[in-house]
Amino acid sequence: MAIRKSISKKFKEKIEYYYNKNKQSIIKSDFDIFHFSVQQKLWESNYYINEIKNFSGDNFAYSETLGEKTQTVTVIMSLDKVEIARYCNLYIDGYFMSVMSIFDSLAHEVNSLFKFLSSDPNTKIYFYTIFKEFEQKMPNSEFYKYTSEILIKKRWWKTLEKFRNAITHEAIIAKNIDTTFDATVEKETLKIPIPDNPKKRPFTYKKDYELKSFIENFHKNIPFTIDRCYKKLTKDLENSKKLPIKV
Numbered sequence: 003m004a005i006r007k008s009i010s011k012k013f014k015e016k017i018e019y020y021y022n023k024n025k026q027s028i029i030k031s032d033f034d035i036f037h038f039s040v041q042q043k044l045w046e047s048n049y050y051i052n053e054i055k056n057f058s059g060d061n062f063a064y065s066e067t068l069g070e071k072t073q074t075v076t077v078i079m080s081l082d083k084v085e086i087a088r089y090c091n092l093y094i095d096g097y098f099m100s101v102m103s104i105f106d107s108l109a110h111e112v113n114s115l116f117k118f119l120s121s122d123p124n125t126k127i128y129f130y131t132i133f134k135e136f137e138q139k140m141p142n143s144e145f146y147k148y149t150s151e152i153l154i155k156k157r158w159w160k161t162l163e164k165f166r167n168a169i170t171h172e173a174i175i176a177k178n179i180d181t182t183f184d185a186t187v188e189k190e191t192l193k194i195p196i197p198d199n200p201k202k203r204p205f206t207y208k209k210d211y212e213l214k215s216f217i218e219n220f221h222k223n224i225p226f227t228i229d230r231c232y233k234k235l236t237k238d239l240e241n242s243k244k245l246p247i248k249v
Contacts, residue, residue: 009229009232009233010037010040010041010228010229010232012232012236013232013235013236013239014037016236016239016240017033017037017115017239017245020239020243020244020245021245023244024244024245027244027245027246028114028115028117028245028246029114029121032110032114032121033111033114033115036107036108036110036111036114037111039103039107039110039111040104040107040108040111040228042107043100043101043103043104043107044100044104044224044225044228046096046100046103047097047100047101047104047221047224049096050093050096050097050100051097051217051218051221053093054090054093054094054097054213054214054217054218055214055217055218057089057090057093057213057214058192059081059086059190059191059192081179081181081190081192083179083181086176086179086192086194087174087176087177087179090175090176090194090213091174091175091176094165094169094175094176094213094217095169095175097217098162098165098166098169099166099169101162101224102162102166104224104228105129106127106128106129108129108228108231109127109128109129109131109132110127112132112145112235113127113132113135115235115239115245115246115247116135116136116140116246116247116248117246118132118135118136118139119131119135129149130153133146133149133150133153136149140248140249142249143234143238143249144234144235144237144238144241144249145231145234145235145237145238147234148230148231148234149231152227156223158220158223161220162220164199164200164201165200167200167201168200168201169200173200173201173203175196175197175200176194176196176213177197177205178194178195178205178207179192179193179194180192180193180194180195181193193212194212194213194214195207195210195211195212195213196211196212196213196216197211198211235247
């Protein structure tokens, strides 16, 4: 059975086709680095989301023994909430920074194809930087039209901005750890509430967000959006019929 090529792989092959027609058109090594970087950061975000999905707190449980050794012993499984909070914040930080890095790496990749800005490593290029370049120089781009919808209309993008801002400024997101003790099995189960808006403090929890379901629902947008971006870039490339892309 043949392995189906990914959208990003098909896009890369099209770039290589046009590049081989004119090897002076773009700096291919820049494209290769940042195309790989997008896939790497996507892999990292998948790693963190799997850590969050599989997180149960069981590794942070400890037992308390009551009474003398010669008498009946009662064992209570309790959770180390401080350690749980540390690991939850580690995973949240890693996840959202990886996701934002996907889009910043994509911005560098796109710049290497459209040649808006200098390829000097000291040039600061972010997703918004490239968006502004399109807005001013190439508003007919299919990629630009699609990303305009994301930045203006998509709620998940605004969520990403809030979390990136909070994490960059060292906010602790997983602040509250809610646990329930089940006496029948002598064990605590946990719930990690996520604040309504991590940029605003003190945190509020009126929307009743919970770590696992919140991150899982958010992540559904990411692979889908990256695939759509590559589809739109492919259309721009096909309309240009050469590198660098001009539409």
